[in-house]
Amino acid sequence: MKILVGYKRVVDYNVRIQVKPDGTGVVTDGVKLSANPFDDIALEEALRLREKGVAEEVVLVGIGPADLTAHLRNGLAMGANRAIHVVTTDAVQPLTAARVFQKLIDKEQPGLVILGKQAIDDDANQTGQMLAALWDRPQATFASKVEIADGKATVTREVDAGLEVIDAELPAVITTDLRLNEPRFIKLPDIMKAKSKPIDTIELGSLGVEANDHLKTTHYAAPAKRSKGVMVKDAAELVAALKQKGLL
Amino acid sequence: MSKILVIAEHLGGKLNPSTARAVSAAAAVKPEAIDVLVLADSVDAIAADAAKIEGVSRVLTVARAENAHPLAAVLAPQIAKAAAGYSHVLAPSTTFGKDVLPRVAALLGVAQVSDVMSVEGAHTFKRPIYAGNAIITVEADPTATLVATIRTASWPAATTSANSAPIEALTLDVALPSHTRFVELQSGKSDRPDLQSASKVVSGGRGVGSKENFDIIYKFADKIGAAVGASRAAVDAGYVPSDLQVGQTGKIIAPELYMAIGISGAIQHLTGIKDAGTIVAINKDGEAPIFEIADIGLVGDLFKLIPELEQAIS
Ligand SMILES: Cc1cc2nc3c(=O)[nH]c(=O)nc-3n(C[C@H](O)[C@H](O)[C@H](O)COP(=O)(O)OP(=O)(O)OC[C@H]3O[C@@H](n4cnc5c(N)ncnc54)[C@H](O)[C@@H]3O)c2cc1C
Numbered sequence: 001m002k003i004l005v006g007y008k009r010v011v012d013y014n015v016r017i018q019v020k021p022d023g024t025g026v027v028t029d030g031v032k033l034s035a036n037p038f039d040d041i042a043l044e045e046a047l048r049l050r051e052k053g054v055a056e057e058v059v060l061v062g063i064g065p066a067d068l069t070a071h072l073r074n075g076l077a078m079g080a081n082r083a084i085h086v087v088t089t090d091a092v093q094p095l096t097a098a099r100v101f102q103k104l105i106d107k108e109q110p111g112l113v114i115l116g117k118q119a120i121d122d123d124a125n126q127t128g129q130m131l132a133a134l135w136d137r138p139q140a141t142f143a144s145k146v147e148i149a150d151g152k153a154t155v156t157r158e159v160d161a162g163l164e165v166i167d168a169e170l171p172a173v174i175t176t177d178l179r180l181n182e183p184r185f186i187k188l189p190d191i192m193k194a195k196s197k198p199i200d201t202i203e204l205g206s207l208g209v210e211a212n213d214h215l216k217t218t219h220y221a222a223p224a225k226r227s228k229g230v231m232v233k234d235a236a237e238l239v240a241a242l243k244q245k246g247l248l
Numbered sequence: 249m250s251k252i253l254v255i256a257e258h259l260g261g262k263l264n265p266s267t268a269r270a271v272s273a274a275a276a277v278k279p280e281a282i283d284v285l286v287l288a289d290s291v292d293a294i295a296a297d298a299a300k301i302e303g304v305s306r307v308l309t310v311a312r313a314e315n316a317h318p319l320a321a322v323l324a325p326q327i328a329k330a331a332a333g334y335s336h337v338l339a340p341s342t343t344f345g346k347d348v349l350p351r352v353a354a355l356l357g358v359a360q361v362s363d364v365m366s367v368e369g370a371h372t373f374k375r376p377i378y379a380g381n382a383i384i385t386v387e388a389d390p391t392a393t394l395v396a397t398i399r400t401a402s403w404p405a406a407t408t409s410a411n412s413a414p415i416e417a418l419t420l421d422v423a424l425p426s427h428t429r430f431v432e433l434q435s436g437k438s439d440r441p442d443l444q445s446a447s448k449v450v451s452g453g454r455g456v457g458s459k460e461n462f463d464i465i466y467k468f469a470d471k472i473g474a475a476v477g478a479s480r481a482a483v484d485a486g487y488v489p490s491d492l493q494v495g496q497t498g499k500i501i502a503p504e505l506y507m508a509i510g511i512s513g514a515i516q517h518l519t520g521i522k523d524a525g526t527i528v529a530i531n532k533d534g535e536a537p538i539f540e541i542a543d544i545g546l547v548g549d550l551f552k553l554i555p556e557l558e559q560a561i562s
Pocket residue numbers: 013037038120178452453454455456478479480481482493494495496497498499509510511512513514515516517520530531532533536548549550551
């Protein structure tokens with residue numbers, strides 16, 4: 001079985017995001033970029049399935065500008081067999097990303113597609129679900145445990161009410177939650193090895209997909225700030241303050 | 249004029265209060281009608297609850313055995329079919345809505361607006377990105393069906409007393425897939441208030457130290473009638489089940505009182521509590537970032553302070 005893995009590059013989760021004063025965007029110049037944390041988890045899960053003999057090949061997919069190559073090399077160093085770079089300078093919204101994945105599925109015929117549950121830049125949480133709809137296949141979102149046997153994935157999902165278990169016949173789309181696994185660290189020799197792994201480059205337009213601006217962002221604003229409160233010196237003072245506010 | 253279809257969320261034959269929050273957001277669009285769609289195996293009790301929500305015009309029900317559990321692959325084609333004639337399709341931005349609604353949007357061939365915080369116009373909304381560190385205004389194509397999830401913490405629940413909307417059974421001619429099957433739901437059922445709708449929440453973090461120690465948080469929460477929450481670190485360490493996680497990737501909540509105990513205040517955690525009324529922080533580290541946003545802070549050892557709090561309350 002072949003596994004396709006979504007591997008988006010985003011502003012690193014440790015960066016404190018600043019909104020530009022003129023409201024036209026957030027500051028990304030000189031800011032550290034990393035793999036979307038959920039996508040590292042997706043890749044780790046795919047690698048583990050390959051190590052267990054469930055899959056033979058792990059293929060990374062990145063949709064983005066020309067300089068995405070270095071980012072894809074990191075994923076190859078982590079252990080993916082090869083990468084597909086769909087090149088576009090336009091911002092890619094979830095519906096477009098899902099359409100791109102569907103085109104790649106037609107070509108690659110994977111048994112499983114693993115994406116992050118959300119990209120931590122747009123926080124959309126849509127691409128996997130949209131892809132499953134376009135592909136007309138099962139979706140198992142927010143996965144915290146995946147078992148593959150007998151042509152199906154048994155997936156434990158983190159839902160508001162607890163943990164839900166579903167069976168999804170393969171091929172299927174799985175999206176990862178944080179507790180699915182802990183991604184491995186990249187070792188130096190693997191970085192060398194990754195240099196010779198293949199990266200296919202495809203222009204987004206040549207897939208017959210348009211980078212459509214389905215939603216137009218007209219303004220960016222900083223969130224409303226909570227003002228700094230007061231410090232109390234002991235438990236009695238805290239209880240008094242809460243009683244005064246009618247909270248106890 | 250807008251006509252809005254709100255997808256009801258329910259569990260165990262009961263309507264989830266997140267539905268009434270989505271109805272509030274729908275009302276902000278000032279539509280001509282708000283219909284609520286109930287997909288379930290047995291719809292009556294849920295539909296009766298939905299009919300009471302202020303502002304609801306009609307409750308539409310689809311009772312099918314396949315709808316016994318909320319499987320997106322099964323529900324989405326029904327919702328997409330029912331969406332004909334509506335300008336907007338909305339669902340709460342809970343794990344239910346996040347799972348099913350993008351699938352509906354893709355079937356309709358349209359984009360989705362996730363986590364609507366405010367309605368600026370029928371096709372213009374504000375929503376958070378970057379874990380709530382930026383708020384964007386987005387405009388959707390006014391000629392396409394608008395599909396959106398509603399950030400429940402931003403919206404009060406519409407009241408549920410005055411209304412008695414008509415309930416109509418809907419027959420949808422859609423073939424449903426059998427490739428996805430429900431196996432089980434492991435839910436940590438408790439008698440405590442529900443984390444997402446409670447007016448008071450007491451959360452513990454890594455500072456609580458162990459699963460056993462978490463009893464002190466549960467006990468204190470019970471004493472003040474609060475729901476229990478946790479940081480990701482506390483969940484990852486196995487102190488509490490995952491459904492208690494508050495934050496960017498957990499639950500986004502807006503209680504009147506939020507108490508963060510032994511939680512440092514990482515941005516991903518703070519995202520989940522931005523709309524809380526009063527935030528109280530208890531932490532032994534006076535430099536912890538949680539104090540930057542807390543309304544009331546108390547520096548000290550939680551194992552000493554919680555018993556003192558309990559005493560001071562009684
Ligand atoms: C993509 C992504 C998504 C994430 N999503 C979430 C999310 O949804 N929710 C979330 O919470 N986190 C999330 N995180 C993790 C987040 O970054 C932090 O790691 C986490 O919130 C830390 O939890 P904590 O405050 O309990 O632990 P720590 O940061 O370790 O803090 C423990 C605190 O306890 C205090 N303490 C220790 N002992 C005592 C004592 N005896 N008395 C009083 N105080 C004490 C310490 O001073 C310290 O401040 C996410 C991270 C990533 C990368």
